[in-house]
Amino acid sequence: xxxDSFIRLEGVAKRWGDSVGVEHVDLEVERGEFxxxxxPSGCGKSTTxxxxxxxxxxxxxxxxxxxxxxxxxxxxxxxxxxxxxSYALFPHLDVAENIIFGLKVRRIPKAQRRERLAEALHLxxxxxLEARRPSELSGGQRQRxxxxxxxxxxxxxxxxxEPLSNLDAKLRHSVRQDIRSLQRSLGMTVVYVTHxxxxxxxxxxxxxxxxxxxxxxxxxxxxxxxAPATAFAATFVGSPPMSLMAVDALPDSLRPSGQGAPxxxxxxxxxxxxxxPADSRHLPAxxxxxxFLGAETLVYLDCGGTPVIARIPGVAEFAAGETVGVGWDxxxxxxxxxxxxxxxxxxxxxAGETDDRRNVTHAAGRLASM
Amino acid sequence: xxxxxxxxxRRMALYGWMLLAPALxxxxxxAFLPTVTTVWQSLFSRGTARRxxxxxxxxxxxxxxxxxxxxQVATNNLIYxxxxxxxxxxxxxxxxxxxxxxLPGRGFIRAAYFTPTMLPMxxxxxxxxxxxxxxxxxxxxxxxxxxxxxxxxxxxxETALWAxxxxxxxxxxxxxxxFYLAALxxxxxDLREAAVIEGASRWTYTRRIVLPLLMPTxxxxxxxxxxxxxxxxxxxxxxxxxxxxxxxxxxxxxxxETAFSYFDRPTAAALTVMxxxxxxxxxxxxxxxxxxxxxxx
Numbered sequence: 001x002x003x004d005s006f007i008r009l010e011g012v013a014k015r016w017g018d019s020v021g022v023e024h025v026d027l028e029v030e031r032g033e034f035x036x037x038x039x040p041s042g043c044g045k046s047t048t049x050x051x052x053x054x055x056x057x058x059x060x061x062x063x064x065x066x067x068x069x070x071x072x073x074x075x076x077x078x079x080x081x082x083x084x085x086s087y088a089l090f091p092h093l094d095v096a097e098n099i100i101f102g103l104k105v106r107r108i109p110k111a112q113r114r115e116r117l118a119e120a121l122h123l124x125x126x127x128x129l130e131a132r133r134p135s136e137l138s139g140g141q142r143q144r145x146x147x148x149x150x151x152x153x154x155x156x157x158x159x160x161x162e163p164l165s166n167l168d169a170k171l172r173h174s175v176r177q178d179i180r181s182l183q184r185s186l187g188m189t190v191v192y193v194t195h196x197x198x199x200x201x202x203x204x205x206x207x208x209x210x211x212x213x214x215x216x217x218x219x220x221x222x223x224x225x226x227a228p229a230t231a232f233a234a235t236f237v238g239s240p241p242m243s244l245m246a247v248d249a250l251p252d253s254l255r256p257s258g259q260g261a262p263x264x265x266x267x268x269x270x271x272x273x274x275x276x277p278a279d280s281r282h283l284p285a286x287x288x289x290x291x292f293l294g295a296e297t298l299v300y301l302d303c304g305g306t307p308v309i310a311r312i313p314g315v316a317e318f319a320a321g322e323t324v325g326v327g328w329d330x331x332x333x334x335x336x337x338x339x340x341x342x343x344x345x346x347x348x349x350x351a352g353e354t355d356d357r358r359n360v361t362h363a364a365g366r367l368a369s370m
Numbered sequence: 371x372x373x374x375x376x377x378x379x380r381r382m383a384l385y386g387w388m389l390l391a392p393a394l395x396x397x398x399x400x401a402f403l404p405t406v407t408t409v410w411q412s413l414f415s416r417g418t419a420r421r422x423x424x425x426x427x428x429x430x431x432x433x434x435x436x437x438x439x440x441x442q443v444a445t446n447n448l449i450y451x452x453x454x455x456x457x458x459x460x461x462x463x464x465x466x467x468x469x470x471x472x473l474p475g476r477g478f479i480r481a482a483y484f485t486p487t488m489l490p491m492x493x494x495x496x497x498x499x500x501x502x503x504x505x506x507x508x509x510x511x512x513x514x515x516x517x518x519x520x521x522x523x524x525x526x527x528e529t530a531l532w533a534x535x536x537x538x539x540x541x542x543x544x545x546x547x548x549f550y551l552a553a554l555x556x557x558x559x560d561l562r563e564a565a566v567i568e569g570a571s572r573w574t575y576t577r578r579i580v581l582p583l584l585m586p587t588x589x590x591x592x593x594x595x596x597x598x599x600x601x602x603x604x605x606x607x608x609x610x611x612x613x614x615x616x617x618x619x620x621x622x623x624x625x626x627e628t629a630f631s632y633f634d635r636p637t638a639a640a641l642t643v644m645x646x647x648x649x650x651x652x653x654x655x656x657x658x659x660x661x662x663x664x665x666x667x
Contacts, residue, residue, distance in 0.1 A: 102568030
């Protein structure tokens with residue numbers, strides 16, 4: 001098997017007694033890539049990260065980093081750094097001491113330590129704060145100290161475990177850009193854990209979507225958005241989420257053609273929904289509420305018990321309780337199997353995506369470029 | 371307008387005093403007043419029915435400094451404190467670090483270490499009295515197995531104080547361990563993981579992260595241990611009564627003896643004042659000197 005990827009996980013599982021952390025995870029990460037592990041809480045994303053970092057040892061499977069089997073190695077010998085959700089700064093040490101803690105432990109000469117510290121301080125914009133204790137810093141500054149500590153050693157690989165979740169929304173957005181540009185300029189490989197899909201979409205080269213300890217889909221943000229492999233991926237990625245509707249409830253004109261009458265659910269992104277008259281060509285819906293957001297209006301609809309959200313550009317006004325018809329271009333409809341939730345690519349007329357047949361079991365494979 | 375203002379202020383002041391009252395009354399009755407009375411009493415001569423007490427200034431203190439027993443008791447107490455404080459702290463810390471780890475039966479180990487603290491002092495002392503009994507005591511029985519003859523641990527001047535010291539360490543270490551354990555629980559596990567990722571060994575992590583973070587606890591434990599080292603009296607009642615030949619006599623026991631066996635209240639008061647002064651000074655020094663080096667979260 002060709003093995004030129006930087007990190008490779010093969011059949012990795014982690015179980016605690018009967019409870020499963022992750023199960024059968026196969027994953028490859030290229031050098032210099034920014035990979036985001038995304039999923040709801042309890043999906044195993046943090047466990048996967050800790051397995052790569054060596055803070056947990058897998059119950060099964062093997063892990064390679066830079067061509068070396070590190071499955072049994074302690075974290076320090078894996079050549080990586082980590083940013084913790086809590087930042088894990090040492091409260092009794094000042095900023096400088098926190099940053100060079102690892103260099104001191106590894107007995108790097110003093111001159112070199114000073115040089116690297118200066119560089120890390122410069123890169124994270126912490127100059128002048130060297131002598132402060134973590135308790136004297138703001139949340140954003142603490143976060144940067146954690147980043148500085150992660151980059152000071154010059155490890156090619158950095159693990160980030162929800163590093164932005166303790167920041168306020170405004171700061172989170174700017175730090176997102178900072179981390180991304182830092183990663184690019186240093187050529188670091190980053191494995192980043194988050195439950196926030198906008199964070200994942202905005203930062204990732206590639207997203208690994210997890211659910212219940214298994215990989216649901218691997219792909220670029222655009223791939224996940226345009227061709228979700230499962231109903232879960234479809235609803236988890238994108239805000240507001242994609243609406244799923246049962247096929248048998250749809251009028252003939254909106255049913256996916258081909259394959260007779262497939263049982264399943266049709267998903268349409270909010271921006272692809274059109275609101276028209278309540279006639280036989282449209283799906284009847286009741287307007288429950290709507291929100292005007294400036295550039296767009298979100299319309300919350302009730303289609304026979306199924307909640308549907310439509311995103312209409314510009315201003316749109318409705319009366320609550322008004323009956324309307326919902327329609328869409330068949331090209332933008334995604335069809336999912338009723339039982340497995342997997343994507344079905346109906347031949348012809350229906351969904352217009354390319355021959356995207358990747359599914360969970362093949363998620364491990366490096367995806368062809370888009 | 372100003373009427374309601376001043377009424378308001380008066381009401382708040384009353385409220386404040388009411389909140390203060392419980393602590394103020396208790397402290398005044400049981401700490402401040404007795405202290406002042408003691409200081410006052412130490413300046414008077416011992417009164418009898420015929421000769422009432424009269425003011426003699428520092429004469430009681432002078433008398434103490436001239437008494438060789440005072441110097442022996444003070445030395446005893448210094449040795450006692452100098453050994454029990456560091457040793458019990460180190461043992462407590464070691465046990466806490468060990469019992470904090472993920473080992474099977476952790477709860478049992480913690481409880482076991484804490485048992486000496488839960489035992490009443492008198493019961494514990496009686497237990498040790500049995501251990502120390504010459505010939506038939508536990509220690510001599512075990513020593514006998516190795517062909518070592520009987521030793522009167524509590525009955526000879528060379529070993530009496532050390533026997534008391536060992537009992538104290540046994541009792542204090544478990545107590546202090548509980549404080550250390552509580553402090554260790556507040557150190558977030560993330561810190562250990564961050565240190566491990568940076569390549570820190572267990573020892574480096576303990577020395578560079580855990581010990582500094584435990585410093586507030588260490589200070590607290592140290593002051594407690596110091597106060598306890600002056601407060602010890604009940605073990606002496608059971609084990610040695612300060613003997614033989616004052617070899618194991620400690621300050622509080624001697625104060626008690628002076629006051630209630632020899633009925634020399636003024637001398638006992640003078641002794642008490644000195645103990646309070648020394649304890650106060652050491653506490654101030656500990657807080658002042660260590661404060662800068664301690665990180666309080």
